[in-house]
Amino acid sequence: MVVGAGPSGSACAYWLADAGWDVAVIEKKQFPRDKTCGDGLTPRAVRQLADMGLEGALAGSHRHTGLRSCGWGHVLEMPWPDHPVFPPYGYTITRHDLDEMVAERAQKAGAVVHQHTEALAPLFVDGVQAAPEGAPEGAPEGAPAGAGAGPGAALPECRGVTVRDLTSGETRDVLGRYVVVADGSNSRVGRALGTARRRGYPLGMALRGYYRSERHDDPCIESHLDIRDASGEVVPGYGWIFPLGDGRVNVGVGLLSTEQRWKGVNTSRLMEAFVAGAPKSWGLSEETSCGPPTGGKLPMSLAVGPHTGPNVIVVGDAAGAINPFNGEGIAYGYETGRLAAASLSEALAGDGPAAIARYEERLMESYDDYYRVGRAFVRLISNPTAMHWCVAVGMRSEAFMKELLRIMANLMRPGAPGAAEIGYDALVRIAELMPEQAAALLA
Ligand SMILES: Cc1cc2nc3c(=O)[nH]c(=O)nc-3n(C[C@H](O)[C@H](O)[C@H](O)COP(=O)(O)OP(=O)(O)OC[C@H]3O[C@@H](n4cnc5c(N)ncnc54)[C@H](O)[C@@H]3O)c2cc1C
Secondary structure, three states, X not given: XXXXXXXXXXXXXXHHHHOOOOOEEEOOOOOOOXXXXXXXXXXXXXXXXXXXXXXXXXXXXXXXXXEEEEEOOEEEEEEOXXXXXXXXXXXXXXXXXXXXXXXHHHHHOOOEEEOOEEEEEEEEHHHOOOOOEOOOOOOOOOOOOOOOXXXXXXXXXXXXXXXXXXXXXXXXXXXXXXXXXXXXXXXXXXXXXXXXXXXXXXXXXXXXXEEEOOOOOOOEEXXXXXXXXXXXXXXXXXXXXXXXXXXXXXXXEEEEOOOHHHHOOOHHHHHHXXXXXXXXXXXXXXXXXXXXXXXXXXXXXXXXXXXXXXXEEEOHHHHOOEOOOOOOOXXXXXXXXXXXXXXXXXXXXXXXXXXXXXXXXXXXXXXXXXXXXXXXXXXXXXXXXXXXXXXXXXXXXXXXXXXXXXXXXXXXXXXXXXXXXXXHHHHHXXXXXXXHHHHHHHO
């Protein structure tokens, strides 16, 4: 059973159904449905969609060939880098269209998607809610997961969920041998099972709105690195303008609010200031606005844990899987959903809880090094002096920024002798050898 049919839940359901297993998906919304997002797909996300047989379905969406990065009076246009696995392009597509497409794909592969059905609470074995093993006792939400997301920690066993059919109002219990928690960043089911966010791990807050624009089919997505708060101070984050190719652009601001000093920044004001100061050629104004902006939280770098229980797996935003370098979460939803499906297939084929525990190993193998460096990067740019220095220096060198783009979009080529790969390997080694010193050095 999968709770949530966003990118992570639908991808997990697709790969399980494709492997021949019976899958029920519980989704509280009715597709097509809106979801607050920047609507940007990088080459990593495109690769996952192609693997699910969906690249053809993206053909009508807006394809972008690179990133235009702006800041301190400099503008750099950088094509998506060449890579042996990922394509040199991305797409923009509303979540209204994208999420329905992937949920339908899972359905066609054999998953049963129960829409307009809300998961209310998990069902514990014998009705007893065990505290997650290894998590601090009585830990309030937001407390460090402690051992929480670390090795050895586990969620309790879960028999299924109580759901409410939002059309009839009826409630019933839905049972599953294995339960996948894919209910997004607020993760009601995950929290009820005992997940918590590690304090000190990166957390983003973002707002986005749509505008009509003559530049709606611009070939680049655009990011602005010098967004400022009310006092004029540059904040850690960026503003974006993503052309949708349908007459509109998706405009937003994202702020890393990990450090105490940035918690009080008003993102609505940040958004207003960004829209007012954006290049006039985009034509952003009250007249071209399609409605007030909406926002959400971005838990990053696998900030939420534990990730498994004997028969439970947590994926996507519910596990805090967003990339801390750029706030990208769709690709990581697809990827973690797929990794979960691989472990669940092994569990269902007879390996049981041992296979579920291998999901944690798969996560660590895929992301541990990268996210460790990402956390150091977030600490670095949360310091205004360091942030100012990095961007001001970086924006003067196109070659440097191209390599940085490869790292930030997680498009390094394993074993390749490029500057990005060499620089990244050095950072991983520094962080491995001297974790505390590396953090201090980088920050
Ligand atoms: C403003 C903003 C901009 C962003 N921009 C980008 C971007 O441009 N590119 C990018 O890659 N990422 C972006 N992200 C991040 C991205 O949106 C998420 O990482 C991604 O949606 C995670 O997918 P998910 O499946 O884990 O969760 P979600 O997409 O949140 O899906 C969870 C699903 O579970 C359902 N659900 C929740 N609770 C229940 C329940 N109790 N019962 C049943 N169903 C339930 C929800 O209806 C939803 O369909 C952005 C995020 C924000 C907030």
